[in-house]
Amino acid sequence: MVEMNEPGQASGQLSGLEQALGQRLGATSFSVSKLPAADAQTVPVLRISIENREELPVFVTVSPSQILCICYLWREAEINPARRSEMHEAMLDLNVAIPLSHFGRIGQHYVIFGALATDARVEDVAHDVVMLADNALEALDVFAEYLLSV
Numbered sequence: 001m002v003e004m005n006e007p008g009q010a011s012g013q014l015s016g017l018e019q020a021l022g023q024r025l026g027a028t029s030f031s032v033s034k035l036p037a038a039d040a041q042t043v044p045v046l047r048i049s050i051e052n053r054e055e056l057p058v059f060v061t062v063s064p065s066q067i068l069c070i071c072y073l074w075r076e077a078e079i080n081p082a083r084r085s086e087m088h089e090a091m092l093d094l095n096v097a098i099p100l101s102h103f104g105r106i107g108q109h110y111v112i113f114g115a116l117a118t119d120a121r122v123e124d125v126a127h128d129v130v131m132l133a134d135n136a137l138e139a140l141d142v143f144a145e146y147l148l149s150v
Contacts (some may be wrong), residue, residue, distance in 0.1 A: 020125070022132070023141060024126045028050060029051040035059075035103075043061050044062070045061045048060060056136045058133050060125065067115065068115050073112055075108050076109075080146055083146045087146035090146070100128055102114070130144055
């Protein structure tokens with residue numbers, strides 16, 4: 001089990017996440033790993049990979065104000081420039097319809113993310129992680145037409 005009880009951090013909230021994910025996913029395999037911190041001020045981050053969705057890991061972190069789950073989708077360079085505005089319109093339209101997830105951008109990366117209160121139960125965090133992974137796969141299918149072929 002990944003224990004995240006660093007002093008002064010709300011990250012102890014993620015204690016038991018592996019067990020909650022196991023209960024939610026049943027026989028589906030997954031892995032949870034703690035990413036190394038860049039420095040003492042860096043907020044701890046978990047990387048969660050779910051079977052058949054390994055290319056879309058979910059990153060979970062806890063700050064004093066929220067638990068954040070993020071999945072990176074594609075980079076700016078992968079978007080068909082002629083369809084970029086149309087893609088943004090479609091993302092705005094879908095933001096409300098996708099349960100527990102929202103689209104955003106971090107630097108050059110487009111992401112899908114969800115946020116929970118720091119007092120959320122670990123079972124709720126596990127639910128959000130699984131939902132986010134499912135929504136990321138669906139987003140790749142929906143937005144494939146806006147991306148350049150590799």
